[in-house]
Amino acid sequence: xxxxxxxxxxxxxxxxxxxxxxxxxxxxxxxxxxxxxxxxxxxxxxxxxxxxxxxxxxxxxxxxxxxxxxxxxxxxxxxxxxxxxxxxxxxxxxxxxxxxxxxxxxxxxxxxxxxxxxxxxxxxxxxxxxxxxxxxxxxxxxxxxxxxxxxxxxxxxxxxxxxxxxxxxxxxxxxxxxxxxxxxxxxxxxxxxxxxxxxxxxxxxxxxxxxxxx
Numbered sequence: 001x002x003x004x005x006x007x008x009x010x011x012x013x014x015x016x017x018x019x020x021x022x023x024x025x026x027x028x029x030x031x032x033x034x035x036x037x038x039x040x041x042x043x044x045x046x047x048x049x050x051x052x053x054x055x056x057x058x059x060x061x062x063x064x065x066x067x068x069x070x071x072x073x074x075x076x077x078x079x080x081x082x083x084x085x086x087x088x089x090x091x092x093x094x095x096x097x098x099x100x101x102x103x104x105x106x107x108x109x110x111x112x113x114x115x116x117x118x119x120x121x122x123x124x125x126x127x128x129x130x131x132x133x134x135x136x137x138x139x140x141x142x143x144x145x146x147x148x149x150x151x152x153x154x155x156x157x158x159x160x161x162x163x164x165x166x167x168x169x170x171x172x173x174x175x176x177x178x179x180x181x182x183x184x185x186x187x188x189x190x191x192x193x194x195x196x197x198x199x200x201x202x203x204x205x206x207x208x209x210x211x212x213x214x
Contacts, residue, residue: 014045015052019067023100027107030114032057058123061111065127069134072096076138089139091185094159095178097131098166102174112167132156158184 018035021042027034035049035057053060072093076082081092101108115124132152141151162181169176 011047011052014047015063016067017042018045018049018052019064022064022107023068023104025107027110030057030061030107030110032060034110035060057114058120061114061123062127062130065130068097068100069131072100073134073138086139086141087185087189090135090155091182093135093138094155094162094181097159098162098177098181099174101163101166102170102177105170128156128159132159154188158188 018039021038022035025038027038032049032053032055035053039045039049049060053063075096076089076092081089084092114120115127129152132155135155136151141148143151158181161184162177165180166177
């Protein structure tokens with residue numbers, strides 16, 4: 001299977017180079033056509049975007065989101081943040097996610113526009129859940145019970161409200177957004193009513209999923 005591993009490794013290297021270029025580009029729309037144009041500009045990437053991502057812009061976005069999350073967690077690991085407390089790891093990881101948004105505003109706004117289509121709501125939720133899950137796992141959370149959902153719901157609330165704040169204040173200093181985010185963490189930690197409200201929503205969501213299950 002050496003040949004297969006070699007092909008997969010080559011594909012991942014090409015995707016990695018392309019995604020790094022995306023982060024520093026002025027990409028105005030999320031599409032395979034835009035990614036292909038960027039691939040040609042970068043040069044040296046021999047496989048077309050339509051082949052790399054099986055002809056699906058959604059697949060490209062899922063992989064790009066995973067790439068960004070990997071960069072964030074890799075940076076935290078290199079900084080020795082693994083010895084920090086759980087809540088500190090979570091806050092630092094989310095702060096780096098918003099730093100990435102802030103540094104790559106063009107592509108971030110292109111993705112927001114792409115995900116604003118009603119038929120892509122599920123994709124948007126999946127991408128958010130993917131990020132939150134990776135952050136909690138990095139922080140050491142191995143819960144499989146109700147806490148698994150409640151922790152991600154609470155962090156999802158912070159993520160969503162902070163992202164909306166960032167969108168409105170993206171032309172200002174990033175510290176404003178990070179200060180807002182830190183206040184949301186404190187609000188959730190100190191307000192039991194907020195926790196109970198979100199837990200009730202999680203229970204409702206779980207019950208709906210179970211009802212739909214065969």
